[in-house]
Amino acid sequence: MALIPVRCPLCGGEKVKKRGKTDDGKQRYLCQNENCEAKSFLLDYTYNGRKSDIKHKIIEMSLSGSGIRDIARVLEISTDTVISELKKKETLLDSVNSELLKTLEHTENIEVDILKVEEAEADEMWSFVGKKENQRWLWHAVDHKTGKVLAYTFGTHEDKVFLELKRLLEPFGIVKFYTDNWGCL
Template structure:
């Protein structure tokens, strides 16, 4: 028998590991067993179920406890999927009335506040565009560049000071009563994504992870299913 590291034949038995004979190389100290079974990986069905659990309000460690998978494995699946999903979707019809709002959250610490800006069609369900960042005009600008193309009759907001910098005079209606659509969508985000809940042990440690999670959840809202991380650069879907 040869050492897997230095190829030396000077090896000794060194107890058992998980019921299998363990060996140690006298020359380099490498420990190994005689025959390794290749890891077959998890099935598409297991990945699909775990991702559906995630977008239905469960945290990574809760899924870990139920499914018996390590939480970092599920995190990697979310990253893999989220990195391939689009930032926004073309509306089926051009919105006549747009609604704009901001959802407050945090990254790592509650002192590190972030805002998720969302845009919706007043008459149809679904989030059509979003950006994540601070509460400034610089963060909102990319979202407005998307929304501006709709050329809505008017836009409904909560009156945050940034909006008049972009929305033409007379085109903004400040009224929380008419913001039921966007506030409803933001409530769904908080309800279905554990890391966005107001009182939770789950939170985002990185902005990148939060963005991946939002892309996945918005996909789920739109298609009522989740894509599967089939490979490093391809998504598959179980319907």
């Protein structure tokens, strides 16, 4: 018989003790590390939305332009889980692709030719909160050549939200915008 140490999924610590069982008989564990935020955890969750790799994919897919219902369908989780996870990560997300911007700012120290982004493909997609009258729009700009998301903003379907997106793109030196012919500015 081989014993496998149980590690906390948040801190990775091995100071873990059993903490009863769930209704369906799965073993629940408690991390003993004082600095760890994990109250209780399972090794194998039944619901996909509780798995840490799925939570990471929610953020990745939303930044790649997938809608809430699309993410929920692909990852086989509820739309409420998608929205909840996006709300939790909102403060950690940056509206501008900072890593790409840093590489563009330090081009004088690099001898390799780095092409600056000159054109952005702007688009918007919508969903609603609670009822269809309460619409929320995700506006995003993508580098047409690489497909990388440069910046995004949330808001209504009005010119002022597009102007906010334009402001976020100023550090990139974007001079051309391509839209799907919506009459915005």
